[in-house]
Amino acid sequence: MAGAPLHEIGPAATGYEASALGFSLALAASWAGPAGIFWAGEEAAFSEEGAPYPVGLAQYGVALDKLIVIRAKKREQALWAAEQALAAPRAVVICALGAHGKPLDLKASRRLLLFAERSHSRCLLLQPANGPSAAWTRWSISPAESNAPDDELGPPSFVAELTRNRAGPSGARFTLDWNAHDRRFAQRALVGDLSAALVDGSADPIRARAG
Amino acid sequence: MTAGSHNARWLAIYLPRLSTDRLIRSGRAPADDRPLATYTKEAGAFQLTGVDARASALGLRLAMSLADARAIQPKLEAVEAEPEEDARALDNIAAWCERFTPIVVLDPPEGLFLDITGCPHLFGGEEALRKLIVTHLNAQGFTVRAAVAGTPGAAWAFARYARKQTLSLAERVAAKQRGEGRSNKQAPGRLNAPHPPPPAPRGGGGEDLRATLSPLPIEALRLEPDAAAFIRRFGLKTIGQLTEIPRSSFTARGGEHAMLHLDQALGRVPEVLTPRRPPPMVFALRRFLEPIFTADAVLEVAQVLCEDAAPKLELRGVGMLAAELVLFGVDGRDRILPINVSRPLRDVKALMRLFREKLNVVGENLNAEFGFEAARLDAVRTAPIEERARALVSLEEAAAGAEKISEIVDILSSRLGGKRVLRPQLHEEHAPERAAGWRSALGKEKKKAPEKKPPADSVMRRPVRLYAPAQAIEVMAGVPDGPPIRFRWRRVTREVVRSEGPERIAGDWQKREMTRDYYRVEDKQGRRYWLYREGLYGESEEKPRWYVHGLFA
Numbered sequence: 100m101a102g103a104p105l106h107e108i109g110p111a112a113t114g115y116e117a118s119a120l121g122f123s124l125a126l127a128a129s130w131a132g133p134a135g136i137f138w139a140g141e142e143a144a145f146s147e148e149g150a151p152y153p154v155g156l157a158q159y160g161v162a163l164d165k166l167i168v169i170r171a172k173k174r175e176q177a178l179w180a181a182e183q184a185l186a187a188p189r190a191v192v193i194c195a196l197g198a199h200g201k202p203l204d205l206k207a208s209r210r211l212l213l214f215a216e217r218s219h220s221r222c223l224l225l226q227p228a229n230g231p232s233a234a235w236t237r238w239s240i241s242p243a244e245s246n247a248p249d250d251e252l253g254p255p256s257f258v259a260e261l262t263r264n265r266a267g268p269s270g271a272r273f274t275l276d277w278n279a280h281d282r283r284f285a286q287r288a289l290v291g292d293l294s295a296a297l298v299d300g301s302a303d304p305i306r307a308r309a310g
Numbered sequence: 311m312t313a314g315s316h317n318a319r320w321l322a323i324y325l326p327r328l329s330t331d332r333l334i335r336s337g338r339a340p341a342d343d344r345p346l347a348t349y350t351k352e353a354g355a356f357q358l359t360g361v362d363a364r365a366s367a368l369g370l371r372l373a374m375s376l377a378d379a380r381a382i383q384p385k386l387e388a389v390e391a392e393p394e395e396d397a398r399a400l401d402n403i404a405a406w407c408e409r410f411t412p413i414v415v416l417d418p419p420e421g422l423f424l425d426i427t428g429c430p431h432l433f434g435g436e437e438a439l440r441k442l443i444v445t446h447l448n449a450q451g452f453t454v455r456a457a458v459a460g461t462p463g464a465a466w467a468f469a470r471y472a473r474k475q476t477l478s479l480a481e482r483v484a485a486k487q488r489g490e491g492r493s494n495k496q497a498p499g500r501l502n503a504p505h506p507p508p509p510a511p512r513g514g515g516g517e518d519l520r521a522t523l524s525p526l527p528i529e530a531l532r533l534e535p536d537a538a539a540f541i542r543r544f545g546l547k548t549i550g551q552l553t554e555i556p557r558s559s560f561t562a563r564g565g566e567h568a569m570l571h572l573d574q575a576l577g578r579v580p581e582v583l584t585p586r587r588p589p590p591m592v593f594a595l596r597r598f599l600e601p602i603f604t605a606d607a608v609l610e611v612a613q614v615l616c617e618d619a620a621p622k623l624e625l626r627g628v629g630m631l632a633a634e635l636v637l638f639g640v641d642g643r644d645r646i647l648p649i650n651v652s653r654p655l656r657d658v659k660a661l662m663r664l665f666r667e668k669l670n671v672v673g674e675n676l677n678a679e680f681g682f683e684a685a686r687l688d689a690v691r692t693a694p695i696e697e698r699a700r701a702l703v704s705l706e707e708a709a710a711g712a713e714k715i716s717e718i719v720d721i722l723s724s725r726l727g728g729k730r731v732l733r734p735q736l737h738e739e740h741a742p743e744r745a746a747g748w749r750s751a752l753g754k755e756k757k758k759a760p761e762k763k764p765p766a767d768s769v770m771r772r773p774v775r776l777y778a779p780a781q782a783i784e785v786m787a788g789v790p791d792g793p794p795i796r797f798r799w800r801r802v803t804r805e806v807v808r809s810e811g812p813e814r815i816a817g818d819w820q821k822r823e824m825t826r827d828y829y830r831v832e833d834k835q836g837r838r839y840w841l842y843r844e845g846l847y848g849e850s851e852e853k854p855r856w857y858v859h860g861l862f863a
Binding site for chain 2: 114115117118120121122124133134135137148149150151152153154155156157158159160162163164166167168169170171172176179180183184186187188189190241242243244245247249250251252253254255256276277278279280282
C-alpha cells in the first residue's frame with residue numbers, strides 16, 4: 100500500500116535542475132519494481148536540459164529494460180501521459196515539467212494523486228515552480244560537494260530540504276550520497292531534524308508511510 | 311489472389327468510354343455539340359482510341375484512322391490520348407470501389423474486378439450492389455457496364471457482351487438457393503453475417519455458366535487479337551461452339567490460350583489475380599443508410615466493426631498489430647485512422663480505447679464534409695496470440711502487469727505518436743553520442759542488450775543527460791593540455807574545484823572526427839559536468855575547442 104503516492108521535487112535555485120532530476124531518478128530507481136519507471140517530460144525541458152542518456156542512466160541504477168520515456172510536445176500532453184502511466188500497477192512515474200508556464204494547479208496535482216492512489220503507483224512531480232499542491236512532500240534540491248578525496252569526484256550527492264510535509268514537520272535538511280550500486284541513499288551530514296532521517300530508507304518519511 | 315473457390319462471386323466493371331468520359335468530366339469537351347474522340351499515333355498513322363457517344367452514333371469506330379474519321383465527320387474534336395491520365399482515373403475508381411470490398415483488381419485499360427464474395431448482403435444483394443455501382447459511376451459521368459458471376463472471366467464476358475447484365479435465370483436460381491437477393495436491412499451489431507451455406511453442388515460445377523456463356527462471341531473470353539483470329543479461322547464464332555469441339559484439335563499456341571481462358575471462365579481452372587492493395591487477413595465492412603458525420607458516430611461504427619472482427623481474429627488465433635479504420639466519404643475521398651500496438655490485440659474494449667484516443671486527436675479534423683457512407687476495419691498486420699497457461703498466481707500477476715504496461719504504451723503512442731513513446735537502447739559504439747539511442751516502445755527489441763550494472767563505487771563515468779550537439783564553452787586551462795580551471799557556459803562563469811580525466815576517446819577517422827579528451831569536473835556549487843577538448847594540444851595550428859557534452863545529476 101503506497102501511503103504517499105505523490106511527491107514534488109524542485110531545484111533549490113535556478114541552475115540546479117540537474118540535481119533535482121538526479122534526486123528524482125534516484126528515488127525512482129530505489130522504488131522501481133517489476134512495473135518499472137515512466138518518465139514523461141516536455142520536449143522543451145528535454146532540449147533545454149539535454150536529452151536522457153541511457154548509458155548514464157544505467158550507471159545511475161535505472162534498469163533500462165524497465166524504462167519508458169515520453170517526450171511530449173506540450174505541457175498538457177506530458178501531464179496527460181503521466182496520468183495514463185500511473186494506471187500501471189506499482190509503477191513509478193516521473194512527471195517533469197519545464198520552467199516555462201505556470202506551476203501545476205491544485206486540481207491537476209489532485210488528479211495525479213487520484214490516479215496514483217487508484218493503482219498503487221507513485222508519482223514524482225518534478226517542477227521548478229512551487230505552487231499549491233496535493234503532494235505529500237516537497238523537496239528542494241541542491242547539489243552537494245563530492246564526498247571524496249581532493250581532486251576526485253564521488254558518487255552523486257545532494258542537499259535535500261523537505262520544504263513541505265503533510266505527514267509531519269518540515270524544514271529538515273539532509274546531505275545525501277546516492278549509492279547507485281545498491282540503489283539507496285546514504286546520509287552524510289546531519290543538519291536539523293534527526294527523526295526524519297533518510298538512512299537506508301528505514302526512517303524515510305516517504306517509505307515510512309508505505310505500509 | 312486465387313479466384314476459383316466454389317462460392318466466389320466476382321463483379322466485373324467495364325468502362326467502355328473511359329478516355330472520353332474523363333475528358334468531358336474535366337471540362338475539356340467541346341463546348342458545342344461536336345463529337346469527341348481521342349487518338350494516338352500507331353505505326354505512323356493516327357488512330358482513334360476512344361469515341362464518345364455522339365461520335366459513336368455518327369458511325370465513328372475505334373482503330374479508325376483520324377483522316378477517315380475527319381472525312382466522315384469534319385466537326386470532330388480530336389484530342390491526343392493520355393494513357394497515364396486514363397490509368398489514374400481507373401485507379402481512382404478502383405479506390406472508390408474499395409468501400410464495397412477490400413479486394414479490387416485493376417484490369418487495364420478500362421476494367422476492374424471486385425471480389426464481392428460474402429459482401430452483397432451488406433448492400434441488399436448482388437443486383438442491388440451492381441446497380442449501386444453503375445448508378446454512382448453514371449452520376450459521375452462514366453459510361454459503365456457491370457456484371458456478376460462466379461468467375462472473373464465470366465463476369466468480364468457478361469459485362470462486355472451480354473445483352474442484359476442482370477443475372478441469368480440459371481444464376482438467379484442459384485443465388486436464391488444461396489439465400490441472397492433478399493433485401494437485407496442491416497441488423498445493428500451484425501456486419502458480415504456468416505457466409506450463407508454453399509449451394510448443393512451443381513451439375514458439373516458450372517453448368518449454368520456454360521449455358522450462359524455459350525451464345526457469346528469468342529472474344530468474350532478475353533482473347534488476344536491473334537488468338538481470336540486463329541479461332542475464327544476454324545469457323546468458330548461463339549463460346550458454345552468452342553466448348554463442343556474436341557480439345558485435341560487445339561494444340562497451337564492460340565488455341566491453348568483460348569482453352570485456358572475458357573476453363574478459367576467456366577471455373578474449371580483457378581485464375582490468379584493481384585489486388586490493387588494486398589487484402590487484409592481479416593476485415594469488417596459496413597455501409598450506412600444515412601451518411602455519418604460526428605466522431606461519436608464514427609466511434610459507434612468502430613465498435614461494431616471491432617466486435618465483428620474479433621471472432622474472425624479469434625478463429626485464426628491472432629490479434630492485430632496494426633489496424634486501419636477506413637472511412638469512405640460520400641465525396642469519394644477516404645480518411646484512414648491507423649492504430650499500431652505493441653502486442654497483438656483483439657479485445658474490443660482495448661481496441662476501442664485506442665480508437666477513442668485517435669479520434670480525440672483527429673477530432674475536429676475529421677473533415678466529414680459530406681459525411682461518410684461506409685467504413686471498413688482492416689487488420690493490416692496480425693500476429694498469433696499465445697494463450698498463456700494459467701499456472702502460477704505471481705506469474706499471472708506479472709503478466710497482467712506487463713499486459714497493462716503494453717496497453718498504456720499503446721494508448722500513449724496512439725495519441726502522441728510512436729516517436730514520442732520510447733525505450734532506451736545501447737549500441738556497441740565508441741562515440742558517446744552513438745553509444746545509445748531510443749526506439750519506439752511499440753516495437754520489439756531486436757536483440758537484448760546486456761544489462762548494465764551500476765559501478766561498484768557508485769561513481770558516475772557517464773552523464774544522465776547528453777547535449778546533442780555538444781555546447782561550445784570558453785575555457786581557461788591551467789596548462790594547455792590539462793583540465794580547465796574555469797569555464798564560461800550560458801553566460802555564467804563556473805569555477806572548477808575538482809576534475810578527473812582525461813578520458814581519451816578516439817574519433818571515427820572515416821568521419822574525420824577528431825580525438826576528444828573528456829574531463830568530469832565539479833564546480834564550486836557541486837554541479838558536475840562532462841566536458842571535452844576537441845583535438846589534441848599541438849595537433850593543429852588552431853587552439854583546441856571545448857564543449858559541454860553532458861550533465862551529471
